[in-house]
Amino acid sequence: AQSVTQLGSHVSVSEGALVLLRCNYSSSVPPYLFWYVQYPNQGLQLLLKYTTGATLVKGINGFEAEFKKSETSFHLTKPSAHMSDAAEYFCAVSDPGGYNKLIFGAGTRLAVHP
């Protein structure tokens, strides 16, 4: 069965510092991978996704993630945090074989301090 593990339920960084949110997955087949962001009192919106091809994926708002098959990881990074990045971030995986759902991680809440 597929599963997603996000290390660290809360991450705190200073404005301008590197953001690193960790995501590891387990899947019997190469999956599709997603990062979604949830701002306060809003629904989730897509940051970026990996399907096939280039393993470094760029998303919105300066975020990017790298798919590392050997490590079964899809960590999210941003070189310089901004106050507006404070939100909850969810890693998710879907099975190209046909499961009609996304499996979400538990989420990581990012706090950005001045």
Place this chain on the structure above:
Amino acid sequence: EAQVTQNPRYLITVTGKKLTVTCSQNMNHEYMSWYRQDPGLGLRQIYYSMNVEVTDKGDVPEGYKVSRKEKRNFPLILESPSPNQTSLYFCASSRGSLSGANVLTFGAGSRLTVL
């Protein structure tokens, strides 16, 4: 504007009082789904629908019902709510199935409290 609309956004109810959370999308999406979000558990799928009159259980369907009589609407029904259904609920839709890596568009969420 392309969107998924959920109502109500906030609801406090009592155990056993039937309620319906409506969901409507204006993107002509085939796929619709309901998730619940609980602290430390992320989002878990309740039910999904591949098209009109086609629905199936997700991971946590107990205590919920759905229907898909029209393509745009996918209501979530709690026939006899219980306190363990207190949660934040999200409706989402997508063009085609998720096996094609299609992206989900989420509603703003409905926060339900069952006393």
